Amino acid sequence: MVAALCTAFLISQFYRASIGVLGPTFMAEMGLSASMLGMLAGVYFIVFAAAQVPCGVLLDQYGPRLVNTVLLMLAAAGAVIFATARDPAILTLGRGIIGLGCATCFMGALVVFSRWFPPRSFPLMAAIASGIGGGGALIATTPLAIAAEWLGWRGTFFLISAITAVVAALVWMLVRNAPPGEPFQVGPRET
Template structure:
């Protein structure tokens, strides 16, 4: 296998695992809640720790990638994730689950940014956007594995076995990155330059950054919070859906996300990046409202697919900094936006749990109104940030 193909394949495999882990709790949430007697707020906080730890690593991660390179930084972090998966698999308390989930978040924090850093060295500027979009689209299929296949495995061997085997898969891909890739093509020296953190002052002082960051906080945050956790309890409590049915609906939702990711780059070149984001966010708000109104079970799968598709289109917010900021600071600007994208997932996941927990539950089940309130709150926040973002449509992006 040619070296440049090997780099793409290995990092895509790593992102597949990252997306699997961020989405897995949606299917196994009812089992976690029942087995360890977790209420909604505990379940939301524990699951959200993946994203909280992921977000906390972002800014120092950028420094590490620039100085040491993705080969060593990404593989080392993934070994932390493998240890977290083993701890999660053997946990018998909320504290152990939470620590395992947080370590998995740390382990996966360097996968996407590490891949993009590697691609920037291995591929020409003309090929970079297409391959980056292909990476995100193919890797997000990890959410498909965390839908019906995970539901079947959970019923067959149990979630503990899945996370135990997953730890071995993560360690194996980490080894593949360390042994099978390079920071740069042969003959191209790795600069190992230091990073001027004063560039962050330029980024955070620009109003355009906040228009992008606050919208991605709610779009990406709500997408991952629902896909990665609350879709499962929503289907369980509102529709009394069994595990396989929940997995099938999540499969449609995750397929929508994958299609949205794959189409986003192509559509942004035709509609304009900011126009595409605006359209995607508006559709995303509409589907949140539809879910809050509890559509008939027969249309749940299409509504879930549209929720995923529209949320996936807004991923172009992560690409927008390179059109807004000078080339010298786009790396740190992108990492800073990603901090809000992942931080949004952590907080929105927790906030939804807090709102749902305000309603009286019986045997870890909550009434339909609880999910309506949580979804409408997130739809309102997304709508407010879309209005704040609206002036970006006048930009060249």
């Protein structure tokens, strides 16, 4: 359960950082200006940030298992749109969908940790998730450049889309919102 949630956050951080390595490729292939590249990078963060409050409500209502699974599948679909884009608008749309799909990766993990582990373990679990998640940013450097060299950037995003879908399936299979016998929903005052 913890591994699936941490891997989801790792993928989120990979998507977040991937534009840095591939930016020159996008500029050359699609004729992006520096400001267009900035918008492409920023749309992930804009959508991700805008989704935090609604996603928090969804996590409280439906639980991290369902919400994270659905949103990870959305991120996988966004990666396919991104990989097949032939113009900057579709590229940006795909990136925005990825941002929405990754919006609960860390938050959902924290919700699960708060329900499954004693309060004294919460900082450790959050640190473990953060540490593993940081690996996604590392993978978005030289390993991403090597993958893009071998598979092309489009092939690389098809691959990461497939990996994202597998992780979504693992989240669905392994994650439980709360320990057996404990409700996962919270009262309206806590939302």
